[in-house]
Amino acid sequence: KEVLAWGAGATLIVRIRWMGPGILREWEEAKRRGEDLKDFDQYRHKCAWWKIKDAAYEDGRDDITTVKLLRDSQRKPRNSESVIIGRATGDLIMVKMKHDDQYSWEKEVHFTHSSPSVRFACISSGPNPVFAACLGDSTIAVYHVRNDRKVLEPTGIVQVFTPEKSCRIWSLVFLSHNRLAVGLGPSMTPIRIYEIGFHEISSQPVRALDLGAKNHTVYSLAPLPHSIRTPGTQGELFLSGDYDGVVRLHDLSLSSAIVASFSDPVDSISAIYTLLPLGHGRFLAGSANYSILKVFDINETLDRLETARNEGTDISPSTITFRKAFNVFLANKDQGPSPGYRVAGRESSSSVYSLSSPSLASPTIFAGIEGKVIQIDVASTLDPFPDPVFNFVGCARSGNKIMHNPLRWDPRGEVICLAMYEQTKGTVRLKKQVPVGKLGYGEMGFLDTSWVMLDAHQKFVLLPQERIHFTSPSRTTLSLTSPNSYPGKEPLSITSSSGVAYVTNQRVVYLPANPTLSLQSFSAPLLNLQDTHVSAPFFGANAWSGILNPVSGGGIPSHHLYVKISMTFKDGGAFDFANTYERIKETVSQAMEMARESGDGRVNPEDVNLEQLPAYEEVGSTFVAAQPAAGLRQPVPVAPPPPSQMVAAPQRAGEEGGARPQGQSVEERQYPPPDGPPPGYEEVQQESVAESLERNLRIGR
Secondary structure, eight states: OEEEEEEETTEEEEEEEEOSHHHHHHHHHHHHTTOOOTTBOTTSOEEEEEEEOOTTOOTTTSOEEEEEEOOGGGSSOTTEEEEEEEETTSOEEEEEEEESSSEEEEEEEEEOOOOSOEEEEEEOOSSSOEEEEEETTTEEEEEEOOSSOSEEOOSEEEEOOOSSTTOEEEEEEEEETTEEEEEEESBSSOEEEEEBOSSOBOSSOSEEEOOSSSOBOEEEEEEOOTTTTOSSSTTSEEEEEETTSOEEEEETTSSSSOSEEEEOSSSOSSOEEEEEEETTTEEEEEESSTTEEEEEEOHHHHHHHHHHHHHTOOOOOEEEESSSOEEEESSOTTOOSSTTOOOOHHHHTOOOOEEEOSOTTOSEEEEEETTEEEEEEOOOTTOSSOOGGGTTTTOOEETTEEOOOHHHHOTTSOOOOOEEEEOOSSOOOOEEOOOTTOOOSSSSSOOOTTOOOBOTTSOBOOOTTOOEEEEOOSBEEEEEEOSSOOTTSOOOEEEESSEEEEEESSEEEEEESSOOSSOSOEEEEGGGEEEEEEEOOSSSOOEEEEEEOOOTTSSSOTTOSOEEEEEEETTSOHHHHHHHHHHHHHHHHHHHHHHHHTTOOOOOGGGSOOOOOOOEEEETTEEEEOOOSTTOOOOOOOOOOOGGGOOOOOOOTTOOOOOOOTTOOGGGSOOOOOSSSOTTHHHHHHHHHHHHHHHHHHTTO
């Protein structure tokens, strides 16, 4: 059973899901009888919904500010649910919902206090729950939850005194059954730890953590559950999310206030509003802007902390950035659960206000943003061993076969395609999920053949140090075919009737004008193309073709050792495309060969000189270079004069030589055009490329 509850204005919304073999049999029986399956979700789980709103409550005045659920082990009887609700007007009650034959609800407990408002609250996880509520800006009230009394008074109240102006409490969390952490700010000591006894709470914090030489505001706190192989005892390790966008790890057993800091180099200014530790040494952080959900890995820090504990030494704080970390946009304007769905502007720029999960091992995460709650089910459609909790509904694989039935993955059209990017200090590359059902016939991946990264404008994202040297007209076709067919192997045939081809200093790229299920984009490294040539038929457009060695894991099935590639340029450009490709490929090949001879074997694309030499044109009887762009001056190559017509240059002090008649420049003299390039022209050019590459490799560029 899974219970989900949230506040929407003055209304409490609750959903309960039942799952398991018995529920699956119930679904199968209902389907066999032809009954309406509206009580079941897409995973064949049975669902029940409540909307609880007293007529005396009004939206905008009595809005719900906090919702806390009691676990099965914390309440009786078990055939009901207990939810604690706090409102902006100060109302603090516990509601009991029954789900026997009929669904009903009633007020169970009223928590008394004298504050005009309830900001937020937290509840301990033990069998005898303790409930703490923030009343106003600086007061904390503690209650021992019991359902045998209709009215509960606080067993302890503490006033958090802070000398800083405009300081207030922003977060509360139980680190253990007797330890409460309070986040506040702006303050020099924004984290305070209080001890909780059976009938009281300590009037002063047992520890105050100083986070640095400036004021901090801690918006979120989250303990690391002891099951995440955390060293020490329960309640010593916890995370804090700050206004400065940094998540910090704290260990109360150490003298240092901070063990490690986690920051996102891309979005380094958004505050952290909520935190959720997960299994496998990861945690989630909800950002204050653009509905960004940040995923961080904490395994390396835990290893370092465990070593320090075993050796009995303290640990120096460290900053962890973009290590196995990425960000996900929970609200994307361009993607929705259906073709007509669009995200409102406030939703796309919303904060992630809350995060929760049924358990550390659960594949489901819930996120609260502006106007909605998003359910994230973490699963792979190609997982050979899918999680049985989904009843294999999201599984696209059966044995070695991939089943192409979108209704199997998304029967109700509710799946959202999310966008994400990796945390990096380099070029940020936006990635988008492929729509459900658009799987290709590859062995284990999408047939997004040697896929290309696209940005928000559907333009391909350049690789580091990549530059475009040629762009074809828009009516260029592409054909990828297998030269031979093998028994039991499906032949490859991928075509596009219109698109744009690019040549960069690293690869050949093709983007179809109308992407299909079989072709979203195509790219191939320059040196993976062989035997390329241009065909010029008497009738029809010129075509460029060759042999492609597929990249491993690029989307083309592995039994195709090589593939025929052909591009037809309906609006011209085949020869320009071919010449550009051959020139760049030859230069890159030479650079790689020189790098291998030098013992390095690596080539930095930035170090490869791809600039063309100036073209020559005949002016009169003298060959001069074509004029460069305005504002640039280049040397003018001329043929050497015969020895009998040699004139001396003007003599300077300390130089030898004669003088040249005044008013006569070298350009003004007429010489017969040369019948070929200067002696050693090709050798000199190759040597200059080699010297440039060797020099750059030597200085470590």
